[in-house]
Amino acid sequence: MGTKPAIDRRNFIAKTALGTLGAAGILTSCSGPDSKKQEIQLPKLLDQAPDGKVIKAGLIGCGGRGTGAAINFLDAGPNLQITALGDVFQDKIDNCRAKLKEERNVEIADENCFLGFDSFEKVIDSGVDMVLLCTPPHFRPAHVEAAVNARKHIFMEKPIAVDPEGARSVMASAKKAEAIGLSMVSGTIRRVQKDYMETQRRVANGEIGEITGANIIRNGGALWYRSRQPEWTDMEYMLRNWVNFCWLSGDHITEQFIHEIDVMNWHLGQNPERAIGWGGRQRRVTGDQYDFFSIEYLYENGLRTHCAARQINGCTNRKVQQINGTKGYADAAGKLFDYKGNVIWEYPYPEEGDTTSEWNVTNPFVQEHINLVTAIRTGNPVNDAEAQVNSTLVTIMGRISAYTGKDVTWEEILNSDLYLGPKTYTFGPVPGIKEEIPLAGVSNTAS
Incomplete structure (x- = not known):
C-alpha cells in the first residue's frame, strides 16, 4: 500500500x-443561549409508542447496525413490522433474515428481499410506510432523497453524508420532508437519551x-x-x-x-x-x-x-x-x-x-424509534435532520x-463542492479511488 x-x-x-440552499439560510450558525429566555423543561419521553394501525418498515443496509436498527424498531411499540430488506450482498440479507427470525420470530418473504445497488428503490416501492437507512453513509443522501420523493417516513443512521455535497442534499430533502409532513429521525442517539437530556437542560x-x-x-x-x-x-x-x-x-x-x-x-x-x-x-x-x-x-x-x-x-x-x-x-x-x-x-x-x-433511561437506540413511531401515529411530525447535518x-x-x-x-x-466516491456503482474497478493515505503539508526537500 x-x-x-x-x-x-x-x-x-x-x-x-449554493443555489437555493444559500449559506445564509439552511445551514447558518445558531445564536448562543439567551439568558433571558424561560427555563427549559424536558419533553415527555414515552417508553413505548402508542398503539395504532400497522406501520410497515423496509430496511436498506442489512449489516450489523442495520439489523440492530430493525430490532430496535420492532421493540418500539405494538403493530410494527419489518417487511422488506435491501442490500448489495446476499450474505448480509441472509444473516439479517436469520437474526430477525431468531430474535423476534419475524420472517421476511423471499419476494421482499432485494439485492443490488438499486435495492433501495425496490424496498421503497414495496409497500412500506417508512424506511430504515443503514447503509454506509456515502449512500445516505441518495437514499434520503428517494424516500422523501416517495413520501416515506425515515430513520437515517449517522452520519448523513461523507462530504459537503451530500450534506446539502440531505438538508434539501429534509426541508421537502418537513413541507409535506413526513417525519425524519437521526441516529445521533444522545439527544433522545434522558440522562444526557437532563444534563443539557x-x-x-x-x-x-x-x-x-x-x-x-x-x-x-x-x-x-x-x-x-x-x-x-x-x-x-x-x-x-x-x-x-x-x-x-x-x-x-x-x-x-x-x-x-x-x-x-x-x-x-x-x-x-x-x-x-x-x-x-x-x-x-x-x-x-x-x-x-x-x-x-x-x-x-x-x-x-x-x-x-x-x-x-x-x-x-x-x-x-x-x-x-x-x-x-x-x-x-x-x-x-x-x-x-x-x-x-x-x-x-x-x-x-x-x-x-x-428517571428510567430507555435504551436510546429504541427511544429514537419510539419518537418516530409516535410522531407518525399522532400526526405530529418530527424532523431533526438539520442538527445532524450541522454535526x-x-x-x-x-x-x-x-x-x-x-x-x-x-x-x-x-x-465546498467536495464529493467523495464514484458517480456510478458496479462490481468492478473503482476509478480514481486508491488505497492511499492523505499526507498533510509538503514533503521536506534537501537544500
Whole structure:
C-alpha cells in the first residue's frame, strides 16, 4: 500500500454556488443561549409508542447496525413490522433474515428481499410506510432523497453524508420532508437519551454559568477490517471493508466521533467559524484513513473547543464529554461539578429493577424509534435532520483540516463542492479511488 503526495487544499475546498440552499439560510450558525429566555423543561419521553394501525418498515443496509436498527424498531411499540430488506450482498440479507427470525420470530418473504445497488428503490416501492437507512453513509443522501420523493417516513443512521455535497442534499430533502409532513429521525442517539437530556437542560438553564468551552475525547481500540480476497473486485473489497475507506464512511471522525461532537454542538448551540486539525496514521493496515485526530474549533465569540479521537489498540481508552462554564463544568453523560471538582448534581438513576421511576433511561437506540413511531401515529411530525447535518459538517471540516494541515472555515465547508466516491456503482474497478493515505503539508526537500 503506497502513499500519495501532499494534498492540495483546493482539491478539498473548491468553491461553488449554493443555489437555493444559500449559506445564509439552511445551514447558518445558531445564536448562543439567551439568558433571558424561560427555563427549559424536558419533553415527555414515552417508553413505548402508542398503539395504532400497522406501520410497515423496509430496511436498506442489512449489516450489523442495520439489523440492530430493525430490532430496535420492532421493540418500539405494538403493530410494527419489518417487511422488506435491501442490500448489495446476499450474505448480509441472509444473516439479517436469520437474526430477525431468531430474535423476534419475524420472517421476511423471499419476494421482499432485494439485492443490488438499486435495492433501495425496490424496498421503497414495496409497500412500506417508512424506511430504515443503514447503509454506509456515502449512500445516505441518495437514499434520503428517494424516500422523501416517495413520501416515506425515515430513520437515517449517522452520519448523513461523507462530504459537503451530500450534506446539502440531505438538508434539501429534509426541508421537502418537513413541507409535506413526513417525519425524519437521526441516529445521533444522545439527544433522545434522558440522562444526557437532563444534563443539557441544566446546563442550558445556567447551572454551570455561561459556557466557555468544551473538551471532547473518544479514544478506543482499532475497528474491524477485512483483508482483500483474490475473488473480490475493487468495489466489493471497499464495500466489505467500508469503515476503513473515507469515501464510504467519512473516516472515524465522521462515522463514530460524530456522537460526541453532536453532544458538543447541542450544548454550544452554534457552529464553529474555523477548524485547526492534526492527525495521522501508524497502525491501520487497510484503507485510506487516519488512526487519530485532534481538532481545535474556534467560534465567533472567542470560545474554543478541543476534540480528539483515536483508534489504536494497547493505548489508554477514554471518553470525555466535558462542557466548561463560568461556574463549573459538566460531564454531559449526567454530572455537574464546581471548579473544585465537587459534584453539585448527578443524574438520579433508579435502583436496579425499578421500572416505575420517572428517571428510567430507555435504551436510546429504541427511544429514537419510539419518537418516530409516535410522531407518525399522532400526526405530529418530527424532523431533526438539520442538527445532524450541522454535526456532520463540523466533523468534515475537522477531517479536511487534519488531512491537509490547513485551517478550514465554516464558510468554506458550506460552499465546498467536495464529493467523495464514484458517480456510478458496479462490481468492478473503482476509478480514481486508491488505497492511499492523505499526507498533510509538503514533503521536506534537501537544500
